[in-house]
Structure formats: C-alpha cells, structure tokens
Amino acid sequence: MLQQRGHTSAAPTLVTLHAHPDDEAIYTGGLLLRAATLGWRCVVVVATSGEGGRSPRAAVDIGAHRRAETYAAAKILGVARVEFLGYRDSGMAGDVLPPGALAVAEPAEVVARAQAVLDDEDPDLVVSYDLGGVYGHPDHLAVHRLGRGLSFAGALYEATINRVELAVLRERWLGRGMPEAAWPAGLADTLGMDHPGLVRMEVDRHFARKQSAITAHGSQVVEADSFMGLPPGVFHQLLATEWYYRVRCGGPAVAGLFEDGPAGRDRTVAAPTWPSPS
Numbered sequence: 001m002l003q004q005r006g007h008t009s010a011a012p013t014l015v016t017l018h019a020h021p022d023d024e025a026i027y028t029g030g031l032l033l034r035a036a037t038l039g040w041r042c043v044v045v046v047a048t049s050g051e052g053g054r055s056p057r058a059a060v061d062i063g064a065h066r067r068a069e070t071y072a073a074a075k076i077l078g079v080a081r082v083e084f085l086g087y088r089d090s091g092m093a094g095d096v097l098p099p100g101a102l103a104v105a106e107p108a109e110v111v112a113r114a115q116a117v118l119d120d121e122d123p124d125l126v127v128s129y130d131l132g133g134v135y136g137h138p139d140h141l142a143v144h145r146l147g148r149g150l151s152f153a154g155a156l157y158e159a160t161i162n163r164v165e166l167a168v169l170r171e172r173w174l175g176r177g178m179p180e181a182a183w184p185a186g187l188a189d190t191l192g193m194d195h196p197g198l199v200r201m202e203v204d205r206h207f208a209r210k211q212s213a214i215t216a217h218g219s220q221v222v223e224a225d226s227f228m229g230l231p232p233g234v235f236h237q238l239l240a241t242e243w244y245y246r247v248r249c250g251g252p253a254v255a256g257l258f259e260d261g262p263a264g265r266d267r268t269v270a271a272p273t274w275p276s277p278s
C-alpha cells in the first residue's frame with residue numbers, strides 16, 4: 001500500500017525529502033495533508049532511519065522501529081509511497097559518525113539514490129529543506145544539498161521557519177508573562193530564514209491530523225516537545241503554520257496548493273499561561 005511505484009493517473013505528484021523519520025510530519029505534515037485532500041499523489045523520501053534517536057526500550061532495532069513509525073505516520077498523512085535511502089543518522093553534534101552516515105556521504109551518490117525515485121514519479125513539486133537545514137543538523141544540510149542537486153521539471157520549495165515571526169512570537173509571550181530565561185533572546189536566531197518572500201501555509205483544519213502523525217512517531221515525541229530548546233508550547237504553536245522558500249515556481253496546481261481557501265480553522269493551539277513573576 002505504501003510502496004506503490006510510479007503514478008498511473010493524471011494526479012499531480014508531491015515528493016518531500018527528509019533526513020529522519022518524524023521530519024516529514026513536523027515540517028511538511030500540513031502540506032502533505034492538504035495535497036492528499038486535493039487529490040495529489042504524495043511520496044515521502046527519508047534519507048536515514050533516524051538511528052540517532054531515542055530508543056523506545058532496550059535491545060530494540062531503533063532504525064526498524066522508526067521506519068515502522070514512519071509508515072504509520074504516512075498513512076495518517078495520506079502518503080502513497082515511502083522510500084528510505086538507506087543512510088545512517090549522523091546523530092547530534094559531537095557524536096562519532098557511524099559508517100554510512102548521511103552527513104559524510106558523497107553528495108552525488110545521495111542524489112543518485114533519490115533521483116531514481118524522482119524519475120519514477122515525475123513530480124510536479126519537490127520539497128526539501130532551506131539552506132541552513134531549518135536548524136543546522138548536518139543530515140538536514142545534506143537534504144538541502146540533495147534537493148538542489150536533483151533533476152526534475154517541477155517546482156522546488158524548501159521547508160523553513162520564519163525567523164522574524166519567531167521573534168514576534170517571543171515578544172508576544174514575554175508580554176504575557178513568559179520569563180526571559182524560558183526563551184533566551186538569540187536562541188532562535190539560527191532557525192529557519194529571515195526572508196520577505198517566504199510562502200506561508202496555515203495548517204488549519206488539518207492540524208489535528210498533523211498532530212496525530214507526529215504522535216505516530218511515539219518513540220521521539222518527548223524530544224519533539226522541547227524542540228531546539230524552545231519553551232514548551234512554542235513547538236506546538238510552530239506546528240500550526242508551515243513556511244516554504246520558493247526556489248523554483250511550478251504550474252497552477254502548485255500555486256493552488258499554497259493558496260489559502262476559506263478559513264476552516266480548528267486550531268487547538270492555545271498560548272500557554274505563565275505564572276506571574278513573584
């Protein structure tokens with residue numbers, strides 16, 4: 001079901017490229033849901049099995065566990081095909097790189113592995129990560145290079161976070177009583193991009209399903225809760241909006257995908273309340 005090859009219908013096709021299991025739900029879950037709802041064929045390519053993630057319990061093959069979680073998430077997101085490129089997670093800064101780590105793989109070889117999927121799918125839109133890999137993880141930087149190295153006729157967008165909006169969010173929360181120390185100024189200065197042309201996409205009515213897809217990555221959810229050291233609640237606020245940097249435009253189907261229709265918001269994201277300073 002999740003490994004159907006090629007597409008036989010005239011439906012437009014979206015391929016999203018990712019470094020680790022759970023990235024597809026966190027960065028592009030809203031877009032995948034919106035595309036699937038509009039009849040697009042959705043394909044997810046994941047370069048590693050996230051072996052550097054938290055182990056759910058002792059003596060578990062983390063890679064196999066996280067691949068299974070990815071298939072479960074893909075079902076929730078309406079994804080028709082999932083492909084793993086077979087690299088190993090490079091882990092966090094300071095970790096010893098395992099053999100086959102994505103961060104040190106030959107870029108042309110990574111491109112060749114993914115190109116086979118693209119040749120098969122002939123996508124209308126490919127989505128990878130911005131030039132900083134959204135938050136600088138070496139595997140995410142490799143996925144940025146991958147997106148720029150592939151050959152295909154369709155549009156290329158890159159998932160990102162709007163750094164300016166993040167700063168606005170911080171100011172708003174400080175105004176609501178968030179202690180300065182909970183989110184030090186500068187913490188988010190390296191996340192995403194500061195660019196006036198970013199495409200904003202509200203997850204809107206797909207928000208609950210996006211959250212379910214993230215929850216399908218049950219072994220990692222605790223970490224996702226404290227994303228990049230941002231205070232609790234910020235991560236969930238971030239999930240409600242997705243940002244994309246447009247590298248190459250596509251046809252009307254791609255433009256329609258990012259158009260905001262009638263607001264059908266059922267956002268369950270509430271700003272947290274902070275204890276008043278004593």
Ligand SMILES: [Zn+2]
Nearest residue numbers: 019020023140
């Ligand atoms: Zn990742």
